[in-house]
Amino acid sequence: MINKKAFLALVIGICMICGLAACSKDQAEAPEESSPEENSSAEAGVAVSVNTVTTDSFEVDYLQFGNGDKNMVILPGLSVQSVMGSAEAVAQAYSQFADEYTVYLFEHKKDLPETYTVKDMAKDMAEVFRANGLEDIYLFGASLGGMTSIEIAIQNPDLISKVVLGSTTACLTDEQYDRSIGAWKELAKQKDAEKLYLAFGEQVYPEEVFEQSRDALIAAAATVTDEELARFIILAEGIKGFDVTDEIGSIKCPVLALGASDDKVVGGDATEKIAELLKDHPDCESYVYEAGYGHAAYDTAPDYKDRIQEFFSK
Helix, strand or coil, X not given: CCCHHHHHHHHHCHHHHCCCCCCCCCCCCCCCCCCHHXXXXXXXXXXXXXXXXXXXXXXXEEEEECCCCEEEEEECCCCCCCCHHHHHHHHHHCHHHCCCEEEEEECCCCCCCCCXXXXXXXXXXXXXXXXXXXXXXXXXXXXXXXXXXXXXXXXXXXXXXXXXXXXXXXXXXXXXXXXXHHHHHHHHHCCCHHHHHHHHHHHHCCHHHHHHHHHHHHHHHCCCCHXXXXXXXXXXXXXXXXXXCCXXXXXXXXXXXXXXXXXXXXXXXXXXXXXXXXXXXXXXXXXXECCCCCCCHHHHCCCHHHHHHHHHHC
16 A cells, blocks of 8 residues: 555655656756755755755756765656755655765756766766765665666775665666656657656556646646756666666675566566675665555655665664
8 A cells, every 4th residue: 555645745746756746847947056044844854955066077956954974865766857846855755864864865967968878877976976075875776866876886886885776777678668768758759748747657656646646747747848858858868778787796885675566667576686686795685565666666665765774774
């Protein structure tokens, strides 16, 4: 069963971890740097700021909350619109980490090249981490964010303390790509945001949650711009052919892989395949939710964040 709290979180925008129904048009505007006092989540009691980090060659927007001594980074999945407008919802959703961690959520860089692979995304994100002075990172990546997290952990073992891979895969087959991300990309090319959002919701969420959120998805789609769709197409094309099956075994840090048996995007066995590829890893754990949570288990499973927190605290 999907609990009511998880569904309400979806409606107010916590589904930004996969991104497509994140926020309204007004919320999606590029954020200006602000102080925690200006963006506080009263319900969660967590102050959150929206900022921009500048490297030598590009800029990335990010949100930050919490005052812990440890650094936790969240990398969201494929998105059409900015998640920065939902900063307070993010802080509320992950408030249980705020005492022990300073939590960051980074978006992709502002100006994307025409070709931008997951490996490129990981390289840029590692540069962002270093520019922000982050090290010993407790990293959580969902979906595309999980793919990026795998690449970061492979390429930059010095940066990552532990990594949680949510609803992701070590290899996205052409068939899987075509029936999910590839199909969304084609709808984006047609500039049909409503069909895109509905196709996304139907594949990512369990049927009950999708039907309840249909109106919210349609409302969000009405705010999408052509520029956002063009950006989405670049990111979606960059996922095609993703395959780190020969490299994932080189990850040095502890790994927790979380997935769902009814995942329609990366496949219900994707988490088990990651665990198999890491079977010789000295510190790898995995857990697969039974049917009822879908690809968006990170939103719909009520104990999901508890599992992350427990793993990070070991």
